[in-house]
Amino acid sequence: MADTSALVSKLSSLGLKDSPVEHATVENNEQWAEALATASGLPSNYVLTKTLVFKPKQPKSEPIAPIVVVIKETTTASSKAIGTELKLKDLRLANEDVLKDVFQTARGSVSPFALGQVPQEHIGNVRV
Numbered sequence: 334m335a336d337t338s339a340l341v342s343k344l345s346s347l348g349l350k351d352s353p354v355e356h357a358t359v360e361n362n363e364q365w366a367e368a369l370a371t372a373s374g375l376p377s378n379y380v381l382t383k384t385l386v387f388k389p390k391q392p393k394s395e396p397i398a399p400i401v402v403v404i405k406e407t408t409t410a411s412s413k414a415i416g417t418e419l420k421l422k423d424l425r426l427a428n429e430d431v432l433k434d435v436f437q438t439a440r441g442s443v444s445p446f447a448l449g450q451v452p453q454e455h456i457g458n459v460r461v
Contacts, residue, residue, distance in 0.1 A: 340446060351376075360441050362406050381406035384443045387415065388431055390423035398458045399427050399435055403445050419460070435459065 341353055354375050356368035362383055369375060387400040400419065404410055416424035432438050435455045436447040451459055 340449070343449070366406075382445075383408075384445055384447070385410055386427040386432060386436065386443055387412060387424045388427040389416065389419075389421040390425075396458050397431055397435060397455070398460065399431055400424065401445075401448065401459060401461045403461075 337353065352374060354369070354372050356365075356372050359365045359368050362381060366381055369379065369381075382403055383406050385402045385404070387402065389398060389400065391398060400415070400421070402410060402415060412424040412426070416422060427435075429440060432440060432443060435451055435458075436443065437450040437452075438447045448459070448461065
C-alpha cells in the first residue's frame with residue numbers, strides 16, 4: 334500500500350478534501366465493515382466496495398493485461414459476464430504473481446489505490 338500521507342496529498346490535489354478515516358488492518362470486507370462501524374468521522378452514507386483483478390486467457394508471449402473492476406461490496410461479479418462485455422475469453426481472478434508483479438500488492442490487500450503502484454512497464458496493459 335502506498336504511503337498514507339502521499340496518498341492523502343494526491344487525493345487532495347485532485348479536489349478530494351475529506352479527512353482520512355483510520356482503522357485497524359483488515360483482511361476482508363467483513364472485517365472492514367466491522368472496523369468502519371466503530372470509526373469516527375465517517376459520513377453516514379458511505380458505501381463499501383470491493384476491487385477485483387481478473388486476468389484474461391492470452392498467449393504467454395503477450396504481456397500480462399489485467400482487468401480491474403471496482404464494485405459495491407454487495408454486488409455479485411460474474412467473470413463470464415465481465416468477459417463477455419469486454420470481449421475477452423476465459424476471464425479468471427488474477428493469481429498472486431500478477432498481484433505482486435503488476436500491482437505490488439497481495440490478495441486481500443487489493444484496492445483502487447493499487448493502481449498508483451503499477452510499474453511504468455505495465456501501465457499501458459491494465460484496464461479499469
